[in-house]
Amino acid sequence: MDVLLETQAPWAEFILAGTKTIETRRYPCPDHLIGRKIWLLESPAGTAGTSAVPNSVDLMESSDLRVVGFVTVTACVLYSSQEQWDADVAKHCVTPESGYSWSSDVPVYGWILSDPQAALPPPITTIARSYRSFFIPVLHVPTVDITDPESPDVHAAICAQCKTLGFLRVTWNAFPVDVVRAAHDVTRAFFALDDSTKAAATKSATAKTNDSFCSTGFRGNTSAYNTGGRESWSCVRPDFDPAAPLLSAYYRNPLHFAVAPDPQVPWPSPETAPGFRVAVTAYYAAVEALGRVLLGIFGRILELDDPGLLQALSKDHTSSLNLTSLRLRDEATVPEAILPAHADLTSLTVLSHDESDGASGTACLQVRNPAYDPLVPHSLQWVALADAPPGAPPSFLVNLGQIMERWSHGALKATLHRVMRPLHPSVLRRRQALVFFFVTNYDAVLVPLAKHKNSTIMYSPETMAAYTAARLGVFHDPSVSLAEAYAMYNKDVLAPAEYMALDK
Numbered sequence: 333m334d335v336l337l338e339t340q341a342p343w344a345e346f347i348l349a350g351t352k353t354i355e356t357r358r359y360p361c362p363d364h365l366i367g368r369k370i371w372l373l374e375s376p377a378g379t380a381g382t383s384a385v386p387n388s389v390d391l392m393e394s395s396d397l398r399v400v401g402f403v404t405v406t407a408c409v410l411y412s413s414q415e416q417w418d419a420d421v422a423k424h425c426v427t428p429e430s431g432y433s434w435s436s437d438v439p440v441y442g443w444i445l446s447d448p449q450a451a452l453p454p455p456i457t458t459i460a461r462s463y464r465s466f467f468i469p470v471l472h473v474p475t476v477d478i479t480d481p482e483s484p485d486v487h488a489a490i491c492a493q494c495k496t497l498g499f500l501r502v503t504w505n506a507f508p509v510d511v512v513r514a515a516h517d518v519t520r521a522f523f524a525l526d527d528s529t530k531a532a533a534t535k536s537a538t539a540k541t542n543d544s545f546c547s548t549g550f551r552g553n554t555s556a557y558n559t560g561g562r563e564s565w566s567c568v569r570p571d572f573d574p575a576a577p578l579l580s581a582y583y584r585n586p587l588h589f590a591v592a593p594d595p596q597v598p599w600p601s602p603e604t605a606p607g608f609r610v611a612v613t614a615y616y617a618a619v620e621a622l623g624r625v626l627l628g629i630f631g632r633i634l635e636l637d638d639p640g641l642l643q644a645l646s647k648d649h650t651s652s653l654n655l656t657s658l659r660l661r662d663e664a665t666v667p668e669a670i671l672p673a674h675a676d677l678t679s680l681t682v683l684s685h686d687e688s689d690g691a692s693g694t695a696c697l698q699v700r701n702p703a704y705d706p707l708v709p710h711s712l713q714w715v716a717l718a719d720a721p722p723g724a725p726p727s728f729l730v731n732l733g734q735i736m737e738r739w740s741h742g743a744l745k746a747t748l749h750r751v752m753r754p755l756h757p758s759v760l761r762r763r764q765a766l767v768f769f770f771v772t773n774y775d776a777v778l779v780p781l782a783k784h785k786n787s788t789i790m791y792s793p794e795t796m797a798a799y800t801a802a803r804l805g806v807f808h809d810p811s812v813s814l815a816e817a818y819a820m821y822n823k824d825v826l827a828p829a830e831y832m833a834l835d836k
């Protein structure tokens with residue numbers, strides 16, 4: 333991920349000329365940026381220690397901000413005395429009368445620089461402050477109001493967004509604000525419980541009558557699904573009633589679906605997690621209803637003879653809802669990729685990020701830039717997704733998955749995305765995402781449905797069951813590395829060799 337460092341004029345010029353070889357700051361350079369290319373964002377000369385850049389900026393509209401080149405920080409030292417500081421004056425070029433000069437009242441760090449290079453600016457439009465003077469490129473996704481799902485304008489807005497990025501926000505006049513808030517509240521309270529209480533709601537804590545691998549219940553931060561330090565609690569069809577089973581083959585297949593006494597959803601007890609079940613079931617119903625509306629819209633966008641076909645294929649769906657939580661306590665223990673690059677095995681995914689009580693919203697979610705071009709120097713491969721702007725209506729973030737890309741024969745995009753460690757742990761103390769993976773009936777055959785071919789990929793027809801088994805089974809094969817398993821998982825959106833070569 334590219335990062336930019338604000339440097340007030342004239343320092344960037346001195347760095348690029350090679351005269352300034354130590355950058356001085358009141359804080360250390362984040363460890364994992366050492367050795368990496370850092371773009372220099374030059375802002376006009378101003379007051380020492382006061383940023384001249386707003387927290388979010390469109391560089392195309394700003395006449396006084398310029399990306400002028402890049403540099404690498406090779407090491408970071410804390411000056412322990414004025415003598416040590418003075419001895420480096422020829423390298424940091426900070427004279428005693430400067431506002432950036434030595435002070436014994438605050439820590440002063442020297443960032444040792446190397447390889448400065450003036451360069452044409454990379455194709456970045458919008459940037460957002462991520463940590464202190466560091467900025468990252470961000471992409472704002474539009475919010476589409478779907479109050480009238482029959483409206484051609486709504487279809488056009490969704491289609492435009494899905495032909496390029498496949499991420500958008502949706503809102504409507506009866507947006508279920510209270511349901512969303514309640515789901516976030518019970519999720520936050522659940523993850524705040526101690527580990528042993530949460531562990532009581534795991535699959536492994538229950539008596540299994542068969543080999544079902546239905547991924548439900550609590551999974552801690554060391555489980556295969558949460559290798560990046562997250563915790564999660566998941567459910568599939570919390571409305572399922574064993575006394576009146578749904579008719580699809582999925583519910584008759586004990587390999588994939590739990591039967592009593594191996595509970596279909598291991599709920600936390602109402603004593604430890606009051607209101608959890610009611611709020612989560614209501615949330616599931618709300619996002620499932622949204623999913624159905626969107627499938628109706630996509631049936632029209634794809635100009636299917638029967639616009640209700642996608643809904644019919646998903647009537648007895650086996651969609652899961654994952655409640656995920658991440659807390660950073662110590663930067664050193666957080667892997668670079670909290671969730672590696674992937675495109676979901678869904679028709680569409682509905683996301684809601686907690687933004688209350690200092691939670692960090694969409695922070696750390698990055699998408700593979702649809703405008704990335706390996707032939708363009710410094711083309712950006714990854715960009716962060718921006719939160720909805722302040723004052724925007726409440727919305728869900730929706731992303732298309734690989735099933736929709738297949739249905740559309742490549743016209744609608746399932747974009748690779750990932751959740752990455754923040755520039756500094758202070759950026760993110762708590763992150764909570766509710767992720768609803770909308771899929772089809774277990775026995776639905778997944779084939780391109782669009783009349784026009786928009787891709788050369790040969791999609792061989794597979795049932796939802798075979799499709800997921802082929803892409804998830806590899807994660808359970810000890811001879812396959814995690815990176816290789818992800819390459820297989822994503823093989824329809826990126827050739828495995830290219831996946832392995834991705835900038836990770």
Ligand SMILES: O=C(O)CCC(=O)C(=O)O
Nearest residue numbers: 671676697749751765767
């Ligand atoms: O946590 C997020 O923001 C995204 C999660 C995600 O991409 C997934 O679970 O598939």
Ligand SMILES: [Fe+2]
Nearest residue numbers: 674675676749
């Ligand atoms: Fe995802």
